[in-house]
Amino acid sequence: MPMSREQIMTAAIQHLxxxxxxxxxxxxxxxxxxxxxxxxQFSSREELMVALGHRAHEQWHRAQVNAGMAEAxxxxxxxxxxxxxxxxxxxxxxxADEYGFGLTETAMAFHPELKHRSDELEEREVAFYAAxxxxxxxxxxxxxxxxxxxxxxxxxxxxESLRHGDVARRDVPRLLLTTFLxxxxxxxxx
Amino acid sequence: MPMSREQIMTAAIQHLxxxxxxxxxxxxxxxxxxxxxxxxQFSSREELMVALGHRAHEQWHRAQVNAGMAEAxxxxxxxxxxxxxxxxxxxxxxxADEYGFGLTETAMAFHPELKHRSDELEEREVAFYAAxxxxxxxxxxxxxxxxxxxxxxxxxxxxESLRHGDVARRDVPRLLLTTFLxxxxxxxxx
DNA sequence: ATCGTTTGCGACAATCATGTCTCATACGGT
DNA sequence: ACCGTATGAGACATGATTGTCGCAAACGAT
Numbered sequence: 001m002p003m004s005r006e007q008i009m010t011a012a013i014q015h016l017x018x019x020x021x022x023x024x025x026x027x028x029x030x031x032x033x034x035x036x037x038x039x040x041q042f043s044s045r046e047e048l049m050v051a052l053g054h055r056a057h058e059q060w061h062r063a064q065v066n067a068g069m070a071e072a073x074x075x076x077x078x079x080x081x082x083x084x085x086x087x088x089x090x091x092x093x094x095x096a097d098e099y100g101f102g103l104t105e106t107a108m109a110f111h112p113e114l115k116h117r118s119d120e121l122e123e124r125e126v127a128f129y130a131a132x133x134x135x136x137x138x139x140x141x142x143x144x145x146x147x148x149x150x151x152x153x154x155x156x157x158x159x160e161s162l163r164h165g166d167v168a169r170r171d172v173p174r175l176l177l178t179t180f181l182x183x184x185x186x187x188x189x190x
Numbered sequence: 191m192p193m194s195r196e197q198i199m200t201a202a203i204q205h206l207x208x209x210x211x212x213x214x215x216x217x218x219x220x221x222x223x224x225x226x227x228x229x230x231q232f233s234s235r236e237e238l239m240v241a242l243g244h245r246a247h248e249q250w251h252r253a254q255v256n257a258g259m260a261e262a263x264x265x266x267x268x269x270x271x272x273x274x275x276x277x278x279x280x281x282x283x284x285x286a287d288e289y290g291f292g293l294t295e296t297a298m299a300f301h302p303e304l305k306h307r308s309d310e311l312e313e314r315e316v317a318f319y320a321a322x323x324x325x326x327x328x329x330x331x332x333x334x335x336x337x338x339x340x341x342x343x344x345x346x347x348x349x350e351s352l353r354h355g356d357v358a359r360r361d362v363p364r365l366l367l368t369t370f371l372x373x374x375x376x377x378x379x380x
Numbered sequence: 381a382t383c384g385t386t387t388g389c390g391a392c393a394a395t396c397a398t399g400t401c402t403c404a405t406a407c408g409g410t
Numbered sequence: 411a412c413c414g415t416a417t418g419a420g421a422c423a424t425g426a427t428t429g430t431c432g433c434a435a436a437c438g439a440t
Contacts, residue, residue: 020296023397034418039399104294104346106210138374145356146347146365147374153347157339166335175336183373184328184337213427224388229429 003033005041009052013099016052020101024048049107053114056099060121063091064128073128078135085132088125089151089180090173096155100163103156122148154180193223195231199242203289206242210291214238239297243304246289250311253281254318263318268325275322278315279341279370280363286345290353293346312338344370 008031015022015030022030024045028038042048064070072084102108109115129147132138138147154176161167167175198221205212205220212220214235218228232238254260262274292298299305319337322328328337344366351357357365 024399025397035398036401036419037417040416043399045398104296106294136376139368139372139376142365142369142374143357143361145354146351146369149347149351149354149356150344150369150374152350153343153345154340155343156346157336157343160339160342161333161336164335164339166339167333171333175332178329179332179336179340179373181373181375182329182378183369183371183375184332184340185371185373186326186329188372188378214429215427225428226389226430227387230386233429235428 003031003037005051007031008033008038008041009048009055012048013052013101016101020105046111050111050114052099053102053108053111054117056095056102056108057114057117057121059095059099060092063088063095064121064124067091069124069128073124073131075131076135078137081128081132081135082137084128085137086177088128089176092151092155093158093172093176096159097162100159103152103159125151151180193221193227195241197221198223198228198231199238199245202238203242203291207291210295236301240301240304242289243292243298243301244307246285246292246298247304247307247311249285249289250282253278253285254311254314257281259314259318263314263321265321266325268327271318271322271325272327274318275327276367278318279366282341282345283348283362283366286349287352290349293342293349315341341370 011031012027015027019026024038025035027048028035031038038048042051067084067087068080069084069088072081075081096103109118126144126148129138129151130144133140133142133144133147142150157179158172158176161175162169162172201221202217205217209216214228215225217238218225221228228238232241257274257277258270259274259278262271265271286293299308316334316338319328319341320334323330323332323334323337332340347369348362348366351365352359352362
């Protein structure tokens with residue numbers, strides 16, 4: 001049975017997470033196929049990268065959908081928005097962990113098609129954070145794009161912490177949520 | 191007068207912040223010198239990168255020193271530690287902005303010498319954050335390395351926000367400090 | 381004006397990743 | 411067992427980058 005594109009992509013991503021600058025030859029070896037076969041599935045390195053980016057965006061989008069982000073954005077019920085925000089952040093942890101190298105790799109942002117899709121997804125998320133601000137769930141004195149970039153930065157934090165083994169995987173949701181919402185300062189007396 | 195190594199490095203960094211994958215030819219052009227002259231100052235690309243990494247580490251170290259981090263680490267006076275933490279974060283903003291490409295570029299972390307120095311600087315900072323935890327200035331329920339990585343991630347946030355023009359530069363210190371210490375959640379009733 | 385140094389320019393070899401191609405082989409279904 | 415297909419191995423051309431070199435021109439100080 002020929003190794004499917006999906007299988008190749010999964011293995012390629014795992015290797016790219018360790019060595020983002022891996023060559024096609026290195027990727028083929030990591031996947032366990034020959035360079036020729038890799039080129040038969042992805043005619044160029046760029047095509048592979050775009051395919052990976054596309055799949056990462058699908059995952060990202062799925063995290064937004066699964067969290068009910070769109071509906072929550074149109075809602076004014078703090079409970080609905082809060083629940084969506086928690087679910088969204090938990091989903092983003094998975095994406096950041098699986099496609100971590102794409103968080104920082106600049107090559108992904110060069111392709112206009114990928115950049116457009118990325119901007120689109122980010123835009124929806126920004127709208128959601130704005131709704132969370134209106135509902136009083138997020139500080140309203142922060143520029144909403146700063147909030148969005150904060151989530152991004154904290155996902156980099158997650159990735160680094162897991163890469164270095166600084167924290168246990170099961171602790172990450174709690175760490176991310178509390179750090180995002182309460183910060184690292186001491187809990188204020190309520 | 192020959193263009194000094196320092197001048198070359200400054201111009202090179204500015205260009206690398208825009209295009210982290212720039213070739214020696216592109217860097218030479220950006221600096222305003224010929225490729226041959228660039229090679230006369232830095233015999234190899236690796237030497238240039240190590241020199242840039244070394245300078246970034248110097249700046250980082252300077253930020254720690256200027257903040258009085260070492261003394262504060264040995265202190266138990268919350269005021270001293272708090273003052274140092276604020277100064278440190280403000281200093282790190284400068285470093286992250288100037289050497290931003292080094293935040294994400296993996297090439298810098300491959301050279302053993304640079305990695306060693308980086309680990310050393312990070313270790314001291316971790317010790318400082320631990321002191322801040324003991325003094326009650328940072329949450330004690332967070333792994334100290336998570337705290338350190340949080341600062342790192344928020345510096346990525348700073349860089350992205352400035353790159354995209356999402357926030358004004360003068361607002362960054364306040365945004366970073368309040369986000370780090372209080373998070374993005376609504377201010378708790380004190 | 382002259383001399384020593386630095387620079388830019390162009391050429392050069394070497395290396396590496398990419399993309400294409402051929403061909404023999406192994407595999408799978410019938 | 412047979413046949414079509416996918417695969418692996420390897421060769422090949424190509425392009426980009428790197429690092430080196432030589433030489434002529436520009437520059438600076440005296």
